[in-house]
Amino acid sequence: MSSAHYDLVIIGTGMGGGMLAYALKDTGMKILLLERGDFLPQEPENWSPEAVFDHKRYKPPETWYDATGKPFSPGVHYFVGGNTKVYGAALPRLRKEDFSALEHEEGVSPAWPITYEELEPYYERAEALLAVHGATGDDPTDPPRRNPFPFPPVPHEPYIEDLKSRLQRQGLHPCFLPMGIDLREGGRCIRCKTCDGFPCQVHAKSEADLCCVRPATLSENVKLMTRTFARRLLTDPSGKKVETIEIEQNGAVSLIHADRFAVSCGAANSAALLLRSASPAHPYGLANSAGLIGRNYMVHNNTALMAVAPGRINPTTFQKTMVVNDYYFRGPANWKYPLGNLQLLGKLQAGMLTADKPLIPRFVLKAFADRSVDWWVMSEDLPSPDNRVLVSSSGRITVHWTPTNRRAHYRLVSAARTMMKRAGYPIVLTQTMGIETNSHQCGTARFGNDPRSSVLDPFCRTHDVQNLYVVDSSFFPSSAACNPALTIAAQALRVAEELEKTP
Numbered sequence: 325m326s327s328a329h330y331d332l333v334i335i336g337t338g339m340g341g342g343m344l345a346y347a348l349k350d351t352g353m354k355i356l357l358l359e360r361g362d363f364l365p366q367e368p369e370n371w372s373p374e375a376v377f378d379h380k381r382y383k384p385p386e387t388w389y390d391a392t393g394k395p396f397s398p399g400v401h402y403f404v405g406g407n408t409k410v411y412g413a414a415l416p417r418l419r420k421e422d423f424s425a426l427e428h429e430e431g432v433s434p435a436w437p438i439t440y441e442e443l444e445p446y447y448e449r450a451e452a453l454l455a456v457h458g459a460t461g462d463d464p465t466d467p468p469r470r471n472p473f474p475f476p477p478v479p480h481e482p483y484i485e486d487l488k489s490r491l492q493r494q495g496l497h498p499c500f501l502p503m504g505i506d507l508r509e510g511g512r513c514i515r516c517k518t519c520d521g522f523p524c525q526v527h528a529k530s531e532a533d534l535c536c537v538r539p540a541t542l543s544e545n546v547k548l549m550t551r552t553f554a555r556r557l558l559t560d561p562s563g564k565k566v567e568t569i570e571i572e573q574n575g576a577v578s579l580i581h582a583d584r585f586a587v588s589c590g591a592a593n594s595a596a597l598l599l600r601s602a603s604p605a606h607p608y609g610l611a612n613s614a615g616l617i618g619r620n621y622m623v624h625n626n627t628a629l630m631a632v633a634p635g636r637i638n639p640t641t642f643q644k645t646m647v648v649n650d651y652y653f654r655g656p657a658n659w660k661y662p663l664g665n666l667q668l669l670g671k672l673q674a675g676m677l678t679a680d681k682p683l684i685p686r687f688v689l690k691a692f693a694d695r696s697v698d699w700w701v702m703s704e705d706l707p708s709p710d711n712r713v714l715v716s717s718s719g720r721i722t723v724h725w726t727p728t729n730r731r732a733h734y735r736l737v738s739a740a741r742t743m744m745k746r747a748g749y750p751i752v753l754t755q756t757m758g759i760e761t762n763s764h765q766c767g768t769a770r771f772g773n774d775p776r777s778s779v780l781d782p783f784c785r786t787h788d789v790q791n792l793y794v795v796d797s798s799f800f801p802s803s804a805a806c807n808p809a810l811t812i813a814a815q816a817l818r819v820a821e822e823l824e825k826t827p
Contacts, residue, residue: 330356333569333582335554338406339812340796341588342532345540347820356580357548358571361402364409370525371518373673382410382523391724396760400590404550405533407763412520412644412670413504413529415456415810417447420467422804429661429732431706433802437772437782440467446814454530454813458502465649478503481640487697488646490747501647501667504530515642520670556601557585563605566792586793594798595713595768596721611786616779618713620767621725622803625703625733626757629740630672630696631749637694643671652805656739663736664703664805672698701740703733704805713768725759764808766797783822795819
């Protein structure tokens with residue numbers, strides 16, 4: 325047992341927990357950051373497609389299960405910085421309309437309990453802290469901004485600039501993708517091929533580790549404990565206040581006391597921790613009086629699209645610079661419902677493809693990869709209470725997920741295929757992602773004003789437990805069709821401001 329006592333314990337060091345710690349580092353609060361993993365090493369394998377994708381060097385040896393009991397390896401990474409250690413560093417804001425109820429072909433994306441205008445100042449702060457590069461006024465779907473991006477956009481390489489012209493001739497509006505990479509004067513980024521999906525060996529991505537956790541721990545008020553698993557949270561007898569967290573380090577179990585606790589483990593693992601923390605006062609899981617912990621799990625509808633021009637080599641090194649949002653709110657041919665987002669992937673390489681296509685000779689994969697342009701096709705996954713995360717008494721995580729809004733997604737894939745064929749790419753290959761591709765997971769502890777229909781209040785404090793917060797993508801009531809990292813960071817800054825005001 326430990327007698328240590330903190331003002332705030334933050335469980336998880338990803339974009340939510342890391343940004344929360346950074347924002348509070350100078351407040352005088354005594355803060356403890358807990359991370360189940362360790363620092364990801366800087367090593368040659370960081371940039372090896374075979375090590376990262378074939379051998380899954382940085383994936384945990386962890387198995388989750390789907391609703392039928394079939395095992396799968398989840399897309400999670402347990403390091404200081406969480407999934408931001410390997411993310412593609414795309415940092416767009418949600419569109420203004422995403423904060424309101426939005427009708428889709430297969431249902432309604434619910435409104436958020438806060439407006440875009442309320443979050444906009446925190447978006448701006450997050451963009452500054454994460455050194456976001458973008459072009460103000462470039463994207464016609466962009467929400468209004470008070471000030472321009474902190475840094476100019478990541479420029480397109482000549483091949484992508486030519487593709488941009490081909491798309492513009494179709495009446496489309498290809499734009500610069502907001503990116504968090506260090507291209508500032510004297511910056512570390514060398515614009516390599518191994519960014520999207522890889523750890524950065526030169527620490528040039530705007531990760532929670534580098535931008536938030538390491539600066540936070542320079543403060544004498546912030547302590548980081550790695551290789552520390554959060555087993556459960558324990559309340560006082562009334563169940564209204566968390567008193568301690570039970571942790572495990574190297575097989576030893578101990579307790580840590582704090583005045584307040586913030587759960588930032590990622591949508592699935594945050595839900596699992598709260599469900600594991602069931603007690604007589606909270607028999608169905610901590611802060612779960614509405615029965616919504618783990619429910620409304622969303623992960624986006626995602627398809628990788630590879631457009632190949634057999635007679636043209638694509639010499640691009642850093643490909644992830646462009647986004648097409650023409651179909652974000654409505655489809656082609658006057659289709660009135662939203663379809664989603666098209667953004668370039670980091671340049672695919674043969675070694676990245678062999679894990680999924682082991683029977684195809686490597687030279688064939690290389691020939692295709694050398695001649696391809698690669699896109700990530702992303703549509704909103706609508707919330708459903710039947711899509712949920714469950715945890716057994718032994719700690720086994722089960723994810724029930726039946727994709728929603730699939731018809732809209734397939735319309736978007738079709739529109740993307742047509743777009744690229746018209747641009748001169750006769751071969752278009754697609755692969756729709758399954759349950760294991762959950763890097764954009766969200767929604768398992770949605771925030772709202774009504775305790776009967778939400779887990780958290782608009783500042784991410786649980787309705788049931790006065791000193792417990794959930795600060796990661798769990799709070800999303802809808803998934804929108806944008807990368808979630810910047811929105812998580814902005815809300816973490818907003819929550820930090822509230823924590824500082826609230827004793």
